[in-house]
Amino acid sequence: MKHLLTLADLTKEELYDLLDLADSLKKEVKKGVFTPYLRNKTLGMIFTKSSTRTRVSFETGMAQLGGTALYLNANDMQLGRGEPIKDTARVLSRYLDGIMIRTYKHSDVEELAEYGSIPIINGLTDYVHPCQVLADLQTIREHKGTLTGLKMCFIGAGNNMANSLINGGILAGMEVACACPLEYLPDEEITKHAQASGRFTLTQNVLEAAKDADVLVTDVWASMGEEQEAAQRRKIFEGIYQINDACMAVAKADAMVLHCLPAHREEEITEKVFEAHADEIFDEAENRLHAQKAVLVTLLKD
Ligand code: CP
Numbered sequence: 001m002k003h004l005l006t007l008a009d010l011t012k013e014e015l016y017d018l019l020d021l022a023d024s025l026k027k028e029v030k031k032g033v034f035t036p037y038l039r040n041k042t043l044g045m046i047f048t049k050s051s052t053r054t055r056v057s058f059e060t061g062m063a064q065l066g067g068t069a070l071y072l073n074a075n076d077m078q079l080g081r082g083e084p085i086k087d088t089a090r091v092l093s094r095y096l097d098g099i100m101i102r103t104y105k106h107s108d109v110e111e112l113a114e115y116g117s118i119p120i121i122n123g124l125t126d127y128v129h130p131c132q133v134l135a136d137l138q139t140i141r142e143h144k145g146t147l148t149g150l151k152m153c154f155i156g157a158g159n160n161m162a163n164s165l166i167n168g169g170i171l172a173g174m175e176v177a178c179a180c181p182l183e184y185l186p187d188e189e190i191t192k193h194a195q196a197s198g199r200f201t202l203t204q205n206v207l208e209a210a211k212d213a214d215v216l217v218t219d220v221w222a223s224m225g226e227e228q229e230a231a232q233r234r235k236i237f238e239g240i241y242q243i244n245d246a247c248m249a250v251a252k253a254d255a256m257v258l259h260c261l262p263a264h265r266e267e268e269i270t271e272k273v274f275e276a277h278a279d280e281i282f283d284e285a286e287n288r289l290h291a292q293k294a295v296l297v298t299l300l301k302d
């Protein structure tokens, strides 16, 4: 494993190695042990979109690992004034030991990896959100004891979260059911690949997707960069693509609920369901730290 651009690049063994390492790093933290696996290492963190969890968990993660993280707002860099990504990649590779980038176009992240000579970590693109789904899988396994054979249901827009949940869920050995409107389906290539596993379904029937689910997941109807479509999207999603009591009633009695956050209450999830499952959702947010430390140690450690 050289980079983490998308979970689709991982083998099942690499995925489980990351999850196991995330669990053991979490145990260390809970015991107050902070092994400096990345002493003298520096991670650059390029952001062209907002972030709370990704920025803080990566920065804290590097500090806990004995390294340093640099927050690089793309607008303050020459990148924001048109310096090419391929030049930025070659320059930053001379200073840094790794780059985490959150941006719009996935091809920009691929270009960074192609021209740079250091590990690149995708902290979210319009296409996928692999770090989030590593944390999601860690959280599910923590609560359920296993991932194999569990049914995960995603309700909402076929966005970066849907794409990564499909990639990660199928790779982990789960059953994945997505309820997404025809206008906003997940990536075609990703769904085709998932369909070949025989463990994937895509429907517009929310209750059918939620039926007997062990885990229900949702995300905002309009992602970062899609704000101007919010009103149009609302017409399609409202009252249908929501985790609510009706979904919970058809899911398994002990079903858990995840949300990558930030959440829009009474849109993709009701306040009632959100608060009833807040412990799981905030464990999920915490696990960003542990899962990403596993990625950092795997990619950056000598
Ligand atoms: N879930 C997530 O990536 O959160 P931020 O946008 O706050 O980083």
Ligand code: NVA
Binding pocket: 124, 159, 160, 161, 219, 220, 222, 223, 224, 260, 261, 262
């Ligand atoms: N789908 C959301 C996820 C935010 C963490 C977005 O891209 O804005």
